[in-house]
Amino acid sequence: MEELKINFNMYVPTRFIFGCGRLNELHEQKLPGKKAMVVISNGKSTKENGSLKRTIDELTIAGVESVVFDKVQTNPLKSTVIAGAKTARDNGCDFIVALGGGSVIDASKVIAAMATNDGDIWDYISGGTGKGKAIENDPLGVICITTTAGTGSEADPYGVITNDETNEKIGFGGDDRLFPLISIIDPELMKTVPSKLTAYQGFDALFHSTESYISKYASLMSDMYALTAIENAAKYLTRAVKDGSNMEAREHMAFANTLSGIVMTVSVTTAEHSIEHAMSAYHQELPHGAGLIMISKAFYEFFIDRHACDERFIAMAKAMGIKEANKPEDFITALVDLQKACGVDELKMSDYGIAPDEFDKIATNARETNGFLFTANPCEMTNQDVVDVLRNSYR
Structure with a gap:
């Protein structure tokens, strides 16, 4: 391996709010809209451990309405993301709150982009059968509340999606507009992870x-x-x-x-x-x-x-x-x-x-x-x- 270069590019515009109990500060943040789609997994954890209710309560205190999209699976599918984007549009949501682990956060970024852009997700994928188009319209803003310590997706502008029709699992994004606006990293939300x-x-x-x-x-x-x-x-x-x-x-x-x-x-x-x-x-x-x-x-x-x-x-x-x-x-x-x-x-x-x-x-x-x-x-x-x-x- 050649000698390490000092040259690098770095741009991480996300506001990180890190520490135990800091989900309670969500309502104090400058939120990017008045109606949020809260994205969670298709499991029960956020409902059973109270984090979903706490998140919706925080949004309500901030004067934000919310709808819940609870369909994201372990390796999020293209079809799920399409359904999420439609739900966001149909309900007039103007930003996304991703409450969950890496799969939920990944899916949320792609939903945010597809809620404001036409076509198929794979039009915007680079690699495999993707067409590599640039995202034209600004995605919806994304706020992350991470409940796992795994993918680091709360800090980057990518989301990995599976196309089960073609057996392709590829990263979507890289566009600076897909960085989360705010990421709340509250380790207390991770206590119940098996x-x-x-x-x-x-x-x-x-x-x-x-x-x-x-x-x-x-x-x-x-x-x-x-x-x-x-x-x-x-x-x-x-x-x-x-x-x-x-x-x-x-x-x-x-x-x-x-x-x-x-x-x-x-x-x-x-x-x-x-x-x-x-x-x-x-x-x-x-x-x-x-x-x-x-x-x-x-x-x-x-x-x-x-x-x-x-x-x-x-x-x-x-x-x-x-x-x-x-x-x-x-x-x-x-x-x-x-x-x-x-x-x-x-x-x-x-x-x-x-x-x-x-x-x-x-x-x-x-x-x-x-x-x-x-x-x-x-x-x-x-x-x-x-x-x-x-x-x-x-x-």
């Missing part, structure tokens, strides 16, 4: 930073965020998994997650994300974080075996707690130890219906739909290399 999902989401946040740190697009600025996020995730994720009510752990994981979101606006993640998006494009029920965990050891070993960026892996091993680290393999040790401590080291592709005869198809899909991320890899990775990573990860 331990398994806490682990999946926490590793997603970790990998945003580990990938961006070894990326060819890394800079001194992205490194600063990435290493701090890696340190916090490595130190606090196990505690959050083992005791969801440990607010110190929840706070630090929420911090790591938001930093990892910012990292992705300064650097670029690698093909680890391309591969997982292809896996879950064919297997809708596969949680994104779980898919990343499954392939992570083999993925990073690929670059270590080629000595693509030895010093970077050593630095990450140190950030993850191996202070005496002196070889890149120490990163793998730290990674596997963390997965074991969180109880996710035995995840199986076969449990989600993934079979070895799909590996070629997944490798091809990864490059066709999210090929740009392959340019961020610290060395060349061919389709056969991707197949090998999948094969080495399979059980």
